[in-house]
Amino acid sequence: MSETIDPLPKPRWGRRIAAGVSIPSRLSFTGLTHRYGRVTAVDDLTLSVEPGEIVALLGRSGCGKTTLLRVAAGIERQVSGDVHLDDRLIAGEGVFTPPERRGIGLVFQDYALFPHLDIVQNVAFGLKSLSSAEARRAALAALERVGMARHAGSYPHALSGGEQQRVALARAVAPRPGVLLMDEPFSGLDKRLRDSVREETLAVLRETGATCLIVTHDPEEAMRMADRIALMRSGKLVQAGTAEELYLRPSDLFVGRFFSELNEIDAVARNGRVETPLGTFPTGIGDGPVTAAIRLSALRVVPSGEGVIGTLLSRRFLGEVELLEIGIESLDLPIRARVPAGVPFAPRDEVRIITDPSGVLVFPADGT
């Protein structure tokens, strides 16, 4: 007897309908600076988002992410630097293409649906080049793709946050923009809903093929969604690369901290090595004061045998893993370790710590 295999997983949103395909553009910023009065929100930033690429713009609150998006959209006019769409200068010295002529779609944090228009009118709003019948048809198709066609006649206030987010996505992709900008599009959703809406949004983005720049302050979200991550600090681009590159080879301690929890130990590098209470590790940098940053997952904790002697101070059960705090005589602060749950220790037990050198990052001590 043969088994029937369903070739496609059942979509959670609507029927299996493909989103309209966009012709993706390259979006690039060159030497971009923007100020609000004395505040420099974006500082000499250069970044290119390649056609069809999804890039997450990541950084703490106030680092300039939204400002960069607003400049790209044409809501804000930069102080200096250029913005190009492919080879076309859209904002720069003496040039300013108005937002509606840029072919850029936007999804705002608060979705920004028009309260006085019903859902299908909201989505059809940007389809100015089509007749009203065609615009309605395209809007309904976009709503169908995000599983919201049955709400076409509802008004935004009658929809949940997750439903409004889907409508906002349908509205942004319906005109088939070459570039889509999303500003913290999932931040208004609770954690469980956020995961499923994010996955579905990603599927729609991949189908449309649009170039996409997504603002987020959540490294995990950036890693899940983006082909590349651009990390900002104080208006500057600190590092851009794949999640793996940023995680494995952070350019400085700030980037390292963003992607993993670290034990930070001040030490002095000599002859390409640094000696710490947890062992001696290669540095890859010149001699001088350094910070040895040791990932919590790089520590193995065993009851006896080889390893650095410590005393277990506390253990916290986190499901699959446990967080241990261990005191070491020569260190003022306890060392933290993230180990598989179920370790056979109790507080005050003597333990041995073994450090995997591949989980040790060494940076010049520059006070970052």
Ligand SMILES: Nc1ncnc2c1ncn2[C@@H]1O[C@H](COP(=O)(O)OP(=O)(O)OP(=O)(O)O)[C@@H](O)[C@H]1O
């Ligand atoms: N309209 C404005 N007028 C004056 N200052 C502003 C304005 N908008 C932003 N700023 C300032 O510019 C800096 C960058 O703000 P921006 O909103 O771009 O950062 P962000 O990284 O998007 O932050 P968040 O994640 O909190 O939205 C901040 O210091 C902010 O206070």
